[in-house]
Amino acid sequence: MIEDPKIELFDVTGENAQAQNMLICLERNGFLLCRRGSIALKIDDKTYTVKAGDLYIYTAFSQTCVESFSDDLEGVAGSADFDFVLASLESISNTQSHVYIRFHPCVTLSPEQYNRIEELLVSIRLRKDIVSPLSVSIVSALVTAFCYEVVDAFIANTPVPIMQQTRKDKIFQKFLIALYKHYSVHRDVKYYADLLNLTPRYFSTLIRQVSGRTPIDWISLFVIIEAKRLLSNPNISVKEVANRLNFSEQSFFGRYFKQYTGYSPSDYKSQTIPKNK
Numbered sequence: 001m002i003e004d005p006k007i008e009l010f011d012v013t014g015e016n017a018q019a020q021n022m023l024i025c026l027e028r029n030g031f032l033l034c035r036r037g038s039i040a041l042k043i044d045d046k047t048y049t050v051k052a053g054d055l056y057i058y059t060a061f062s063q064t065c066v067e068s069f070s071d072d073l074e075g076v077a078g079s080a081d082f083d084f085v086l087a088s089l090e091s092i093s094n095t096q097s098h099v100y101i102r103f104h105p106c107v108t109l110s111p112e113q114y115n116r117i118e119e120l121l122v123s124i125r126l127r128k129d130i131v132s133p134l135s136v137s138i139v140s141a142l143v144t145a146f147c148y149e150v151v152d153a154f155i156a157n158t159p160v161p162i163m164q165q166t167r168k169d170k171i172f173q174k175f176l177i178a179l180y181k182h183y184s185v186h187r188d189v190k191y192y193a194d195l196l197n198l199t200p201r202y203f204s205t206l207i208r209q210v211s212g213r214t215p216i217d218w219i220s221l222f223v224i225i226e227a228k229r230l231l232s233n234p235n236i237s238v239k240e241v242a243n244r245l246n247f248s249e250q251s252f253f254g255r256y257f258k259q260y261t262g263y264s265p266s267d268y269k270s271q272t273i274p275k276n277k
Helices: 082-089 095-103 111-128 135-157 167-182 189-195 200-211 215-231 238-244 250-261 265-276
Strands: 008-013 028-036 038-043 046-051 054-058 065-069 074-081 106-108
Touching: 008 111, 028 038, 028 046, 028 082, 028 111, 046 054, 046 106, 054 135, 074 082, 082 135, 095 135, 106 135, 111 135, 167 189, 167 200, 167 215, 189 200, 189 215, 200 215, 215 238, 215 250, 215 265, 238 250, 238 265, 250 265
Parallel strands: none
Antiparallel strands: 008 074, 028 054, 028 074, 038 046, 038 065, 054 106
16 A cells, blocks of 8 residues: 655745744654755754755754744745655665764755756645545655655765665664654663663664664753753743653753753753744
8 A cells, every 4th residue: 555645845935934933843754945045944953054956854853943044035845754754765775874864954956956856846746636546656656756866865965875774774763763752751771672672782782883872862862852842932931841851850850951951941941032032
C-alpha cells in the first residue's frame, strides 16, 4: 500500500513570515526554499541566513524559528510526515547523513539543482489537490523524488557520506521516535535501552557510533528545546515549565537547564520575552 505523505506547502513572504513564525518541533520533516530576499532562521542557538537560491532543511524533532527577514522575502516552505520521509530515504541515506543535515541545515543550490527542485514543487502542487484513483501514489512518488533531489544537493555541496541503512541506523531512528514520545517524562538512558531490548552499555555505544552523540546528548537536546519553547511564552512561569517537563522540583530543573545552556531558566526567560514583544 502506498503511504500518504500528508504533504503541506505554503508560500512565505515578507508579509506572512512572522505570522507563520516557522516554529517547528514536530514529528515532521520540512524545508524552506528561498526565491528572493533573505530570512534568518534559528535552530539550537545558531542562526542561519537563508538567501535567494538557498535551501533550508529542518529535520523531525527539531525546532526552528524566525529571527528576521527582508521585506522582499519570497519563498516556499513545506513539510511531510517523518515516517514517510524516512521510508523514502531508507535505501540511500544513513544516520550519519541524517545527523549531518540536522546540524548543517542550509545549502546553497546550483541553478540546475534549484530548477529541478522548483519543477518538482510545481508538480506536487498541481497534483496534491486532484482526486483520482492514483492521486496518492503520484503525490507520494513526487515527494520521494523531491527528497532524493534534496539529499543529492547536500551530497554535491557537502562532504556527506551516503550509504545504505544498517540495523544500527534503524535502532537509532526508533530511539528518536521513542524519545519524541517520552522525553518529557523519561530522561534516563536505561528506559530507552529497555524499550529497544538492549543493554544500556550496548545501546549507548551504538547510538554514539552511528550519530556521533550519546543518548544523554540527544535526550538533553529534546528537553532543552522544549524548555526554551515554553520559557519563551510570557504566560508560562518557570515553575510551570518544570512541572510540564516532569522535574520533581523547580530547583532541579534550574540546575539541569543551566548545565546544558549556561544560564538559568529565569535569565533565559528575561532575555527572550522582550524580543518577542
